[in-house]
Amino acid sequence: MIRRIATLLLLLIVGWLGWVAILNLPGRGGSEVSGKVQKNVAPRVSPSPSPRAAAGKLIIPVTGVTSAELVESFADPRGDGTRTHGAIDIMAPRGTAVLAASAGTVEKLFDSKLGGLTIYVRRLDGGWIDYYAHLYSYSPGLAEGQKVAQGQPIGTVGSTGDASVEGPHLHYEIKVMAPGEGWWQGRGVDPYPLLGGK
Numbered sequence: 001m002i003r004r005i006a007t008l009l010l011l012l013i014v015g016w017l018g019w020v021a022i023l024n025l026p027g028r029g030g031s032e033v034s035g036k037v038q039k040n041v042a043p044r045v046s047p048s049p050s051p052r053a054a055a056g057k058l059i060i061p062v063t064g065v066t067s068a069e070l071v072e073s074f075a076d077p078r079g080d081g082t083r084t085h086g087a088i089d090i091m092a093p094r095g096t097a098v099l100a101a102s103a104g105t106v107e108k109l110f111d112s113k114l115g116g117l118t119i120y121v122r123r124l125d126g127g128w129i130d131y132y133a134h135l136y137s138y139s140p141g142l143a144e145g146q147k148v149a150q151g152q153p154i155g156t157v158g159s160t161g162d163a164s165v166e167g168p169h170l171h172y173e174i175k176v177m178a179p180g181e182g183w184w185q186g187r188g189v190d191p192y193p194l195l196g197g198k
């Protein structure tokens with residue numbers, strides 16, 4: 001009789017331990033695994049900015065000019081057909097304010113034979129440069145290394161460099177910069193559609 005009771009108790013204990021093992025261990029193991037998986041996945045979710053988003057929030061860089069007044073000339077031949085324009089020319093009277101199309105840092109102020117008085121502004125993400133040429137003047141105090149806000153006056157429209165005195169305009173380029181490239185490098189992107197031209 002006592003043996004039977006002892007055997008029964010033993011079976012109950014073994015059975016109970018078995019249930020504990022079945023119910024708890026896989027459960028705990030599962031939650032640990034899913035916790036680890038979530039921790040590993042989380043950093044991959046962080047969004048990376050697309051080039052299109054970086055280029056899509058520009059303003060027309062000449063005071064008073066609307067998108068309807070813009071003229072497409074990105075692919076026009078220049079230099080006896082040896083190169084293409086790679087820019088947009090925005091016509092305006094001499095002395096009209098030139099505004100920063102995008103926020104950034106003035107990387108280079110350069111007086112060149114073709115461009116005349118020019119400004120190279122590297123955007124805050126580092127991957128783009130806005131280039132302004134044929135300026136009549138720089139805004140007072142403008143300096144290399146200076147941060148500029150979008151819409152901030154940085155100079156005035158002119159015809160310095162290889163530009164007609166009768167047709168003062170802003171020559172505006174957008175350049176995509178590969179990592180490590182300097183202000184004189186980069187690959188031109190058509191500003192016309194990015195400024196709302198159609």
Ligand SMILES: [Zn+2]
Nearest residue numbers: 087088089171
């Ligand atoms: Zn031009």
